[in-house]
Amino acid sequence: MIIVMSKKATEENINAVTNRLEHDGFSTHIIRGVEKIVIGAIGDKKAISSMGLELMAGVENIVPIMKPYKLVSREVKSEDSVIDIDGVKIGGDNFIVIAGPCAVESRDQLLTAAEGVKEAGAHILRGGAFKPRTSPYSFQGLEEKGLEILAEARDLTGLKIVTEIIDAYSLDMSLAYVDLIQIGARNMQNFHLLRQAGKSGKPVILKRGLSATIEEWLMAAEYIMSEGNYNVILCERGIRTFETATRNTLDISAVPLIKGLSHLPIIIDPSHATGDWHLVTPLAKAALAVGANGIMVEVHPNPLQAMCDGPQSLSLKKFSLLMEELKPLSQLLKKIV
Numbered sequence: 001m002i003i004v005m006s007k008k009a010t011e012e013n014i015n016a017v018t019n020r021l022e023h024d025g026f027s028t029h030i031i032r033g034v035e036k037i038v039i040g041a042i043g044d045k046k047a048i049s050s051m052g053l054e055l056m057a058g059v060e061n062i063v064p065i066m067k068p069y070k071l072v073s074r075e076v077k078s079e080d081s082v083i084d085i086d087g088v089k090i091g092g093d094n095f096i097v098i099a100g101p102c103a104v105e106s107r108d109q110l111l112t113a114a115e116g117v118k119e120a121g122a123h124i125l126r127g128g129a130f131k132p133r134t135s136p137y138s139f140q141g142l143e144e145k146g147l148e149i150l151a152e153a154r155d156l157t158g159l160k161i162v163t164e165i166i167d168a169y170s171l172d173m174s175l176a177y178v179d180l181i182q183i184g185a186r187n188m189q190n191f192h193l194l195r196q197a198g199k200s201g202k203p204v205i206l207k208r209g210l211s212a213t214i215e216e217w218l219m220a221a222e223y224i225m226s227e228g229n230y231n232v233i234l235c236e237r238g239i240r241t242f243e244t245a246t247r248n249t250l251d252i253s254a255v256p257l258i259k260g261l262s263h264l265p266i267i268i269d270p271s272h273a274t275g276d277w278h279l280v281t282p283l284a285k286a287a288l289a290v291g292a293n294g295i296m297v298e299v300h301p302n303p304l305q306a307m308c309d310g311p312q313s314l315s316l317k318k319f320s321l322l323m324e325e326l327k328p329l330s331q332l333l334k335k336i337v
Helices: 011-023 109-121 146-157 170-172 191-198 214-225 254-261 270-274 277-290 316-333
Strands: 002-005 028-030 037-042 061-065 082-083 088-090 096-098 125-126 160-165 179-182 204-207 232-236 266-268 296-300
Touching: 002 011, 011 028, 011 037, 011 179, 028 088, 037 204, 096 109, 109 146, 109 316, 125 266, 146 160, 146 170, 160 170, 170 191, 179 191, 179 254, 204 214, 214 232, 214 254, 214 277, 232 254, 254 277, 266 277, 270 277, 270 296, 277 296, 277 316
Parallel strands: 096 125, 096 296, 125 160, 160 179, 179 204, 204 232, 232 266, 266 296
Antiparallel strands: 002 037, 002 061, 028 037, 082 088
């Protein structure tokens, strides 16, 4: 259920309603929109009818939420959420670009990538310090050393930084270094990790699972938000289908679908979706055209020498060309890149 507060409702009114709900066993979440403030109440909806909330000062209306995901839903917040990362705004009319190598391999490699993507116009630097690989013999990441290099790159370029966390250990270690955390496709339904990410308070990029439905994806976001962390960015990175021509199948229809169902921003990862750098630029343009709030692109100073995902990584020169090609399209669509 959501309790819609009137425009004239005071903080005292809001506190009184939340206190009443929590006294009767409800979990409450205050969502402050541009036009109104609503209180999400998670609990036994049958009890709401006997509480007399509609008679309390400042209460305008009580509305049931029909979707299984509550806090994520457009029903609880009609306008788009905009996640502000110290001035980098994700959502609304903004189209942000996250770029960098799949993995932090060395200081020289990452600093070169950081300077290159910054010069080309990226907003956020990505780099994996912890790598969940299919093979136990593949490069697993530099861990804290990688985080230290990422932090140095932020100091050098001013770019915000994001890395993937894979468990409670990597989460705890990353919090002191990064501006955002990423939960990858393999961990989308790691519910304990989702709750821990929610409790961390850090903005979260939540990638869609390899075979996850839209509803399962949104329910995963609900886990994070249910812990009081409303700074969630969804990332479509391709799903598994019977097609073998590409690494995964990019579900471009997920963008308008999500836009209709949820107020959360959504970005596209064309690199992991295809596994082929040739397809990254056209799909990045498609992401912008279909209404995505940004892209996450793998960029490496020397893709041929990359320790992971080289075939899907753009060189710095190709990334610069991508950014140039996005500009006229963004102007046509009135997006801020």
